[in-house]
Amino acid sequence: MKLKFNLVGAIFLALFLGGVLANNLHAKQIIGTRGSKIFGEVLATFDKPWALSLINDGTMLITTKNGTLWLVDASGVKKPVGNVPEVSFGGQGGLGDVIIHPEFDKNRLIYISYVSSDNFGLTKFAKVIRAKLTISDTPILTGITDIWQQIPATRGSGHFSHKMVFGPAGSDYERDIFIISGDRQKMYPAQRWDTNLGKIIRLTEDGKVPKDNPFQNKGLLAKSFWTLGHRNVLGIAFRKGGQLWSTEMGPKDGDELNLIQKGANYGWPIVSEGSHYSGIKIPSHKTSTEFQAPALFWIPTIAPSGLAFYEGAEFPTWNGNALIGGLRSRALIRIEFNNDKPEEVERFSWSKRVRDIEIGKDGVIWVIEDGDNASLIKFLKSP
Numbered sequence: 001m002k003l004k005f006n007l008v009g010a011i012f013l014a015l016f017l018g019g020v021l022a023n024n025l026h027a028k029q030i031i032g033t034r035g036s037k038i039f040g041e042v043l044a045t046f047d048k049p050w051a052l053s054l055i056n057d058g059t060m061l062i063t064t065k066n067g068t069l070w071l072v073d074a075s076g077v078k079k080p081v082g083n084v085p086e087v088s089f090g091g092q093g094g095l096g097d098v099i100i101h102p103e104f105d106k107n108r109l110i111y112i113s114y115v116s117s118d119n120f121g122l123t124k125f126a127k128v129i130r131a132k133l134t135i136s137d138t139p140i141l142t143g144i145t146d147i148w149q150q151i152p153a154t155r156g157s158g159h160f161s162h163k164m165v166f167g168p169a170g171s172d173y174e175r176d177i178f179i180i181s182g183d184r185q186k187m188y189p190a191q192r193w194d195t196n197l198g199k200i201i202r203l204t205e206d207g208k209v210p211k212d213n214p215f216q217n218k219g220l221l222a223k224s225f226w227t228l229g230h231r232n233v234l235g236i237a238f239r240k241g242g243q244l245w246s247t248e249m250g251p252k253d254g255d256e257l258n259l260i261q262k263g264a265n266y267g268w269p270i271v272s273e274g275s276h277y278s279g280i281k282i283p284s285h286k287t288s289t290e291f292q293a294p295a296l297f298w299i300p301t302i303a304p305s306g307l308a309f310y311e312g313a314e315f316p317t318w319n320g321n322a323l324i325g326g327l328r329s330r331a332l333i334r335i336e337f338n339n340d341k342p343e344e345v346e347r348f349s350w351s352k353r354v355r356d357i358e359i360g361k362d363g364v365i366w367v368i369e370d371g372d373n374a375s376l377i378k379f380l381k382s383p
């Protein structure tokens, strides 16, 4: 018996030391629910990071909600970027997304979304600016230009959404910017033409309204809308071939993966696959042909955040798959497409909320966790 105990003890000790070693090395293998293996290396940690954007495979920008924009190199060394506008930090808001202009190598332009406030902080709104980023030992923004803002400013600190994506090269939307404007937890603005809350916005790179936007006869503000009826969209990405997809947080359950089509109404708050937190039921998308139903939805919730489409040599069998960050589900979720129909096939979990995902040109998966002391992780197929 004693021998057996010692053997068990030795195994536990070995497992414990193995765990400690793995932590010390900041490296870990994670096995998905379908048996796929990914190998993660932690390169840096951040306090409340929100978005990650690769400049090239060697450098990236990471926002933290408290207002610091970080320039991070491939080994995880980070430098704060100077001259970032003051943000209104609190609740779900603060410094938001950052994206790179398609011709960044020539013009050094980046776009930043963040929450601002007026009336001494009483009402808040998300806004987008463009700036030139000078990369040096003391990186700095210059030439800051206003591009867009939520109208109206409202009370509360939720559902700003404020994620962004540039149209892909060679598409009709090349050099256009798509901005997500959340419903600010006010629900009904998502169906109104006189407020840009609860919409996906399409603008030119200079913040102008393209003439071929879908809603030309619904008033001035609506000319900037691409789609309507959104709640809190936290992931948006173009798939190879040009389709635009987004992840949308449902109310209680009913999180959505949507194919975003010009001029479509995604139904919030009139229809949903979830229910209100009060328990009040909401009719399903199927009850009306007026609304575009999600291509995939989740009950129970996954609380989806960042969305990225996989292309690359590191995990070649995943080409064309979507990867979704799960907050409440604490997972990296892999989606396969069969004839454009998405299907969840696998989850990778390491007990942390996943905030944002980017795929490097080399196929490396970059993930930023959510919350305090959150890790920047580089995922490869092997150590």
Ligand SMILES: [Ca+2]
Residues within 6 Å of the ligand: 229, 256, 266, 267, 268, 271, 272, 285, 292, 293, 294
């Ligand atoms: Ca919907």
